[in-house]
Structure formats: C-alpha cells, structure tokens
Amino acid sequence: MSELTNELLIQKLQEKFGDQVFDIQEPYGLVTVTTTRENIIPILQALYDDEMMQFQFLTTMCGIHYPDNKGQELGVIYHVHSLVHNVRLRIKIFFSEDDAVVPTATNLYATANWMERETWDFYGIRFEGHPNLIRILNVEEMEVFPMRKEFPLEDQTREDKINTFFGR
C-alpha cells in the first residue's frame, strides 16, 4: 500500500469531490478543508468507503461560533482519522445561526451520537435525524447554549460577585 501523504490526500480529495471542497489548507501539517452542509454526510461516507484512504474513525466533532462572520456564524468541525495510514483530516462546515440544522452523522458513526448531543448542548445546533437529541453535560432545565458568545460565562444569579471585587 502506498503511503498517504498530504499532497496525495489533497489530490484525491479534489479528484473525488471537485469544487465540493474548498479553502484547502495545511496548518501544522493537518489537511483542513471546508465544505457545505449538503455535502458533509456524502463526503464522510465516501471517505469511509474509499478502499485506499479508509477514513473510518471519527476522532472528534464539535461546534464553533464566530459571531462576526455574518451568515456563517456557526460551524461544525469533523476530524476523521485513517487508522491504516495514521493520517488525520479536518473538515469544516459553516452556516447561519438562524438556520442551525445539520444532518446527523450517527448513521455512519455511532460515536457521533454523544458528540452531536454535546454540540446541541453547548451551541444549539440541531442535528436532523439524531435518535436522542437531549442535553448531555448541562442540567436539562438550562435555557441557554453556554458556548455561544451572546451568553456570558458567569452565573447570572449572583449579586455578591461583582466586577469591583475582581479588578475588572
């Protein structure tokens, strides 16, 4: 089996997906591509099924929030790993926070179940087709999505921990 170098990986991605993947970068040697919501599941499936590359392990999947990117505020980032080649690939998708719905990856990766629940818990991104989309880490009665920038980190129910005590 030939070695899967970054050049070969990028070449294969462009052959397979054409302009479905764009903004290809290599920060710190980790191939990073961006795609769209519509294409993410087919791309993950194709990478999983590719006989040579075999990206069959979902290392992590999480949300991100850039409130300044108008129309592209929210994102989800997938890290897929090819255990055969020991090569990792990062795939990003971005979309508007008014329409935070992403197709679920649970049909492909069972491990995406908890990761998507966490992303829903902290970013409020709904995953279409998820079997059990409920909060996983925070209390169920919480009404905010803590990792979104519009919600402050501090507990809002305090009166005695005010900024004057903290030199802020």
Next chain:
Amino acid sequence: MSDNKSDITLVNAPEGIEGAGFFATSIEKVVGMARKHSLWPLPFATSCCGIEYMATMGSHYDISRFGSERPSFSPRQADLLMVMGTIAKKMAPVVKQVYEQMAEPRWVIAVGACASSGGIFDSYSVLQGIDRVVPVDVYVPGCPPRPEQILDGLMRIQDLAENESLRRRNSPEYQALLASYNIK
C-alpha cells in the same frame, strides 16, 4: 501514665446539683453533651477540599479525637453533612437528596470557598454555594482550608450541638427554614 503531666483532658460534667450519691441536671445538657462528642460526619467530598478532609481523617490531625470516629458514607446514622468541594448544578439535587435522607438532628458544614459560594467558579455550570439547596450551619473559608480549619469548623458544630435546645427542631422557625428549601 506514670507522670502526672498528661495531655488527656476529660469532658467536664454539665452544670447540675451534686450530692452524696446523686447528680441532677437537665436532660437537654446530657443529650447535648452526648451529641457533641459523637458527631458522625457524612463526607460529601468532590474535589480538593475532600483531599484536605482525608488529611484531617489521618493520624496526624485525627478527626476521631472529636468523637467523629466513623465517617458515615451513608445518610443512615449520620448527623453531620460535610460538603467539601465544587458542587456543579447537576450535582445539587444529589446533595439535597442526601440531606433529605439524613435523620434529625442534622447539621451541615460547607467546607471551602466552592461549597460556600461557588468559589472562583463564577460559572454557568457551578452552584453558587450549597446554601441554595440545603440550610448550612457552619462555613469554613479557605481554598482549600487546612485540616486545622476543618477541625475548627467541626468544633463550631460541636458548640451548636451542645447548646441546641431539644425543641429547636420542632420550632416553627426551623420548620419555616426547611419549608423555604422545600424540604419535608
């Protein structure tokens, strides 16, 4: 003990009337004395303060000297709930349930900044002090408090237990306090 210079101190008898062959005092004082020297703590240790409490249980500081020989890891016979460490909001119902399962009389001590006020974790996920879910008798400051401070907190609880009226737990004020926490 051949020398007369002993470190051992005995508990003095409570105030009362002494005579030849009898001693009369109020039952409140006797019960208070008994409770004071047989507090059974229920350690609810979640983080660094819990490690400090383990040092307090060890031979050097020896919490057993205060009659707290048996740390009860069950609410069954425990008198004293010691909450040590950060209590996340998700853990709050557990603390409350443990408190509700303890029998009266029961005391609560909040050890360290986190249990007392949320400490440095002024965060959406952390309960800002356990007095939001259970009534607290003694707060021990520190981050984490040294074993001496935990022992001092225990001694304050002993003072409360010694001087508590037997009717206090039936008083309307105490019932109102528990009702304010929705505890039956």
